Amino acid sequence: MARARLRKTKTNKWRGEIPIASLYTAGVGGQIFFKALKERGELVGTRCGPCNQVYVPARCFCERCFGELTEEIKVEPEGTVKSFSISYMDHQNRRLKRPLASALVQLDGATTVLLHRLLDVKDASRVAIGSRVEAVIKPKAKRTGSILDIEGFRLIAKKIGVSR
Numbered sequence: 492m493a494r495a496r497l498r499k500t501k502t503n504k505w506r507g508e509i510p511i512a513s514l515y516t517a518g519v520g521g522q523i524f525f526k527a528l529k530e531r532g533e534l535v536g537t538r539c540g541p542c543n544q545v546y547v548p549a550r551c552f553c554e555r556c557f558g559e560l561t562e563e564i565k566v567e568p569e570g571t572v573k574s575f576s577i578s579y580m581d582h583q584n585r586r587l588k589r590p591l592a593s594a595l596v597q598l599d600g601a602t603t604v605l606l607h608r609l610l611d612v613k614d615a616s617r618v619a620i621g622s623r624v625e626a627v628i629k630p631k632a633k634r635t636g637s638i639l640d641i642e643g644f645r646l647i648a649k650k651i652g653v654s655r
């Protein structure tokens with residue numbers, strides 16, 4: 492049986508542009524979150540009672556039971572770092588002047604995590620899973636209804652306990 496021979500062919504390329512415009516909507520749940528953030532500087536989620544979950548940002552349906560979520564919950568701007576990553580190189584493999592840090596933060600009152608920047612992380616040894624952070628929210632005049640209305644999270648200095 493003769494084997495088929497693959498011919499090496501030169502791949503043709505065409506350069507061009509495709510004009511694409513898009514409009515992203517945050518959806519009903521996202522609107523609840525972004526409206527509260529823009530207008531009141533608050534962080535709002537939605538609660539599923541049967542699953543004992545508080546989703547932040549707010550969502551319309553529970554990921555566990557698929558029930559509709561209608562109960563809005565304001566959560567605290569403080570939370571706990573659940574995971575984090577620190578980048579020292581940019582996407583073109585060039586060393587950054589200052590490292591960039593991002594974290595998954597569980598806000599107090601929420602059962603889910605929110606991904607955002609960690610601000611002013613010059614010393615990576617200061618960050619740990621379990622670090623306490625607080626959201627830095629832009630002043631009202633600068634808020635646009637975007638996730639970037641939250642500038643990021645900054646580490647909260649550990650409070651020195653009083654021994655008894």
Ligand SMILES: [Zn+2]
Nearest residue numbers: 539542553556
């Ligand atoms: Zn549920």
